[in-house]
Amino acid sequence: MFSKILIANRGEIAVRIIRACKEMGVATVAVYSEADKDALHVALADQSYCIGGPEASESYLNQNQIISAAIMAGAQAIHPGYGFLSENARFARLCRKNGIVFIGPQPESMERLGDKALLKELIKDTGLDVIPGTKAVSSADEAKKCASSIGYPVMLKACAGGGGRGIRLIRSEEELDNAYYQAVGEAQSSFGDGSVYLEKYIYPARHVELQILADEFGNAVCLGDRDCSLQRRNQKLIEETPSPAVSEEQRERIISLAVEAVKKIGYVGAGTLEFLLDADGNFWFMEMNVRLQVEHCVTEMLTGFDLVKWQIRIAAGIPLSFTQNDVPLSGSAIECRINAQNCGKLEMLHVPGGPFVRFDTCLIMGSEVSPYYDPLLGKLIVQAKTREEALRKLRAALCELVIGGINTNIEEQLCIVEDERFTSGNYDLTFMGNR
Numbered sequence: 001m002f003s004k005i006l007i008a009n010r011g012e013i014a015v016r017i018i019r020a021c022k023e024m025g026v027a028t029v030a031v032y033s034e035a036d037k038d039a040l041h042v043a044l045a046d047q048s049y050c051i052g053g054p055e056a057s058e059s060y061l062n063q064n065q066i067i068s069a070a071i072m073a074g075a076q077a078i079h080p081g082y083g084f085l086s087e088n089a090r091f092a093r094l095c096r097k098n099g100i101v102f103i104g105p106q107p108e109s110m111e112r113l114g115d116k117a118l119l120k121e122l123i124k125d126t127g128l129d130v131i132p133g134t135k136a137v138s139s140a141d142e143a144k145k146c147a148s149s150i151g152y153p154v155m156l157k158a159c160a161g162g163g164g165r166g167i168r169l170i171r172s173e174e175e176l177d178n179a180y181y182q183a184v185g186e187a188q189s190s191f192g193d194g195s196v197y198l199e200k201y202i203y204p205a206r207h208v209e210l211q212i213l214a215d216e217f218g219n220a221v222c223l224g225d226r227d228c229s230l231q232r233r234n235q236k237l238i239e240e241t242p243s244p245a246v247s248e249e250q251r252e253r254i255i256s257l258a259v260e261a262v263k264k265i266g267y268v269g270a271g272t273l274e275f276l277l278d279a280d281g282n283f284w285f286m287e288m289n290v291r292l293q294v295e296h297c298v299t300e301m302l303t304g305f306d307l308v309k310w311q312i313r314i315a316a317g318i319p320l321s322f323t324q325n326d327v328p329l330s331g332s333a334i335e336c337r338i339n340a341q342n343c344g345k346l347e348m349l350h351v352p353g354g355p356f357v358r359f360d361t362c363l364i365m366g367s368e369v370s371p372y373y374d375p376l377l378g379k380l381i382v383q384a385k386t387r388e389e390a391l392r393k394l395r396a397a398l399c400e401l402v403i404g405g406i407n408t409n410i411e412e413q414l415c416i417v418e419d420e421r422f423t424s425g426n427y428d429l430t431f432m433g434n435r
Contacts, residue, residue, distance in 0.1 A: 001316050002026055002077045002101070006070045007041065009081030010060060012362045012378055013292075014041035017079050020308040029073040031066055033059035035370045040362045047073050054372045060084045063091050067098050077101035077315060079308075083374070086291040087114055087160075103315040105269045105290045113267065115159050116197065116287045123285050126261035131276065131284045133199030140180040144173055146198050153201040156180060158187035158194075164234025165190040169201060202284055204428045205276040207231065208243050210258045211299045212271045213310055219320045220262045222255040223303050224329045226295060230416065232432040237409075238416060239295040240334040241302050244387060244425030245277060251329075254283050259324065270296075270311045294379070297360055298335040301383040303327055332387040334394050336417070340375040341407040344368075348404030352397040356383040359401070369406055377408065391423060 006029040007017045014030065018041060021028045030045030035054035042048045049069040052059035059065070061084060070078055078095055080086040080103070092107035105113070113119050120130045132150055136159050137143045147154045147170065156179055158166025166187035168179040180196070188194035206229040214220035227243035228236045242251065258273050272289040296307045305327070310320070338361075346367040351359045361378030369375070380397055384390035398414045421427045 001318070002312065004029060004046075004073065004075045004077075005103070005312070006031065006066070006073060006075040006078045007045070007081065008060070008066050008078050008085055009083070010036055010039060010041060010362075010373065012360050012376065013081040013083075013294075014039075015044060015362050016297075016360055017081060017308055018044045020306060020312070024309060024312065026312070029069065029075050031059070031069050033372070035368075035372055038366070038368075040364050040367075043364075049073070054370065056084065056372065063088075063094055066091075067094055067100070070095075070100055071098060075100065077103050077312075079103040079312070080291070082292050082294055087289075089114065101315050103311055105267065105271070109267060109269075110290055113265065113288055113290055115195075116157065118159075119288055120285065122265050123261060123288075126264050127257050128261055128273075128285045129283060131199045131202060131286060134197050136195040136197050140177050143180050143196075143198060144176055147173065147176060150198060150200050153203070154198050155201050156183045156196055156198055158183065158191060158196055160187065160191040160193040160195070164231070166196065167234050199286075202276045202278050204430060205278050205284075206243065206245050206428045207274065208246065208277045208283070209272045209274040209293075210255065211293070211296070211307070212258065212262050212267070212273060213305075213307070213314070213320060214262050214267050214269065214271070215314050215319045216268050216317065217319045218263060219323075220259050220267075221320060221322065221324050221327060222259050223299050223305055223307075223327055225251060225254070226298060228295065229427060229429050230422070230431055231429060236295065236337065237432070238334065238336050238413070238422075239298050240332065240387075240390075241298050242329060242332070243277075247281075250281060250283075255324070269314055270307055294337070294376070295335055297358065297379060297381050298333045301333040301335075301356070301358060301381050302329065302331060331383060331385050332390040333381060333383040334387075334390050334417075335379050335381040336394065336398065336413040337376060337409075338378045338380060338401070338403070338413070339409045340369045340377050341409060342369070343371050344406045346403065346405050348402060350400065350402035352380070352400035354393075354397075357393065357397050358382070359397075363403070377403065377406070380413075387425070391417060 004027040030048040051065040085091040089107040089110040092102040095102040211223040230238035382393040
């Protein structure tokens, strides 16, 4: 096991990782930008290093500075969290070159699975149904030919995408030229890779994902499904597990297929298989995220397994100590993402409590919401024996949560969880478009 880990991230996920390390008896090293010098993760870590200016490119994406900090601190491993460098194969190679363990998949695996168009070719051989689509297209004209063959509407997506960036819905050929150049530009600026591909637009549909853990000894388990259909502009707002749209029979079948697929492609680490669930109950594979997801904690609340600790153990060469039969999937857990709607200074914070209520955050009194980073302030998660009980608990917790001095989406989240379409479980990806 590692004795010291550097966390190459910020915000609530950096705090989350530091807490897991402390519980494991592992020393921690924080890195921070000039804008984050007073951040909670800096205060909680055993050591901390400023690695650059407020822009992410100057700090949290500065690979050489992060490696230098790890070497100076004597860290044996680096946990990238999510976002930033978490799916960067070059950074994983740089870690390896300097004798540091990257807590995540091997760079070769990231390269092979990170190109979403190529990944679909691998998944086709595992028994999972893949959304009809293309490999990377090199021009708007090629995209038009492919779209005509697939049939409109189509989705244009970044091959190296994530977080809803580099995605465009195209309903006709007239829309394609403009959408193509917008998607390419956004993909290039967000991921340093402007390649895009096309896939058939499945409608109506729900976004359902499966959480996987796999070790280097060939063991793999699925920690259930998450419904992530509550989205605005491809950004998730609410996640719940299990999905109210998936029957026990469907769940058992897709979990079995997913676990076998992960074994066949030789994946090691924490990962997420993402699907569209159509109106006929068919699962269509979209992509795989080879990192920890923002919404991992809703799965932790339901199953009791600490995903961050297991990421660390797997990276240290420790095999999974449980099987699929040991994963409890009863009850209900729901998460609301609490986002800032303006920059400002935190003047008051009251966090809801009670049994099975969790608020993952980096907020402390006087915290400044910076314009340089993601607006996520925290994640409010509840768990109960039934979905109905979980909804009541979530409403109460949202009403109790107070974040003063910063405008947030708390009221909007409360409206969503009180909406009959959500309370009935009868919602899909169009929900926010109808509000």
